[in-house]
Amino acid sequence: MTLSQYDVADLGLAPAGVRRVEWAERAMPALSSINERFARSRPLDGLRISACMHVTAETANLLRVLRSGGAEVMLAASNPLSTQDDTAAALVAEYGMRVYARSGIDAATYDRNLATVLSQRPHLLLDDGCDLVNTAYHTGAELLEHTMGGCEQTTTGVIRLRQMSAEGVLQLPMVAVNDTATKRMFDNRYGTGQSTIDGIMRATNALLSGRTLVVAGFGYCGRGLAERARGMGARVVVTEVDPVKALDAVMQGYTVLPMAEAARVGDVFVTVTGNRDVIRAEHLADLKDGAVLANAGHFDVEIDLAALDDLAVEIRPDVRPQADEYVLADGRRIVLVSEGRLVNLGAAEGHPAAVMDMSFAVQALTVEWLAQQHEQLSPGVLDVPTEIDTEVASLELAALQVHIDELTAEQRDYLSSWDA
Structure with a gap:
């Protein structure tokens, strides 16, 4: 070759x-x-x-x-x-x-x-x-x-x-x-849930227990991430634009807020929407000191990186591997993981x-x-x-050496008949 x-x-x-x-x-x-x-x-x-x-x-x-x-x-x-x-x-x-x-x-x-x-x-x-x-x-x-x-x-x-x-x-x-x-069930839900948290932990070494983790998007990936974060002791807040998915999150016991409100209470933010500008300038302006931003959607457009650059008076690259720190004019620090790209593959192994x-x-x-x-x-x-x-x-x-039942002939007939 x-x-x-x-x-x-x-x-x-x-x-x-x-x-x-x-x-x-x-x-x-x-x-x-x-x-x-x-x-x-x-x-x-x-x-x-x-x-x-x-x-x-x-x-x-x-x-x-x-x-x-x-x-x-x-x-x-x-x-x-x-x-x-x-x-x-x-x-x-x-x-x-x-x-x-x-x-x-x-x-x-x-x-x-x-x-x-x-x-x-x-x-x-x-x-x-x-x-x-x-x-x-x-x-x-x-x-x-x-x-x-x-x-x-x-x-x-x-x-x-x-x-x-x-x-x-x-x-x-x-x-x-x-x-x-x-x-959807295994790759998106279980895979993304585990590997996203893996990436955030490797990049920040942050303790999730007792902190507020905001999940933007409650599709299959968002559900898996929310489940795993809650399992690690985090308080989980969900943001959504779809009423059905938002209601699902509520019924599963999560707090559902608009991003404008979540921005003021979150410690760790993860976007999982497949859309752009989910976290924008007005949200960045309200973040806590030390807030961590990560993206588990496909492209690096879910967090408004240009707005983050504009707000920063200093950028400290690689404060940890795959973690950059943005210092704002009032001294607040925002940590961006994996340049806003896929965190589970940028900071971990997928x-x-x-x-x-x-x-x-x-x-x-x-x-x-x-x-x-x-x-x-x-x-x-x-x-x-x-x-x-x-x-x-x-x-x-x-x-996995797991065995399941099979339909009997009578059961197959029953399921395929309208007048049984």
């Missing part, structure tokens, strides 16, 4: 990356089971896959499965702060993939890497936040002339794709992997491998389904077939 076929920080890190990937693999039994089948049946033979994903050990194991299935894989990072340089090196040196990812790259390099993985004229896309699809449509739709379809694994990306579809510009079938039951096992098992089986069924699919945002979600849950239960 020549230099032009990859761009990673240091191939010498590959042995450490292999150890990291193999450690994650131990906690990914469903994906390992799919890998064994793919290696035998080769359902992806001859297909080129371009991926824009977080370059982590868990992602590496997904890509290894696709490679076992016969695919040629090219990967660009979906977030500069989440890239594990040792994992990127291992993917190139040990697993023979073309990877364009280095931790901490600038925006121009990020965009160039996306264009590079698209230049192979992919048959299938794996996207994270719709960046790959957006890049293709803004730089030349001919890059996708061979593309059968793809998968999107984030809430933000699915929102973007649905808007593209509504405006008639999405010319591909894109599967909303994010919207499956296993992804979701536990056991959680990503389910999400990436769904992803692998959906890629296989797309390869087989693409000629029957229409452009737009599609749901993952229910049988794929069910199969992944069954694989996980088998790995």
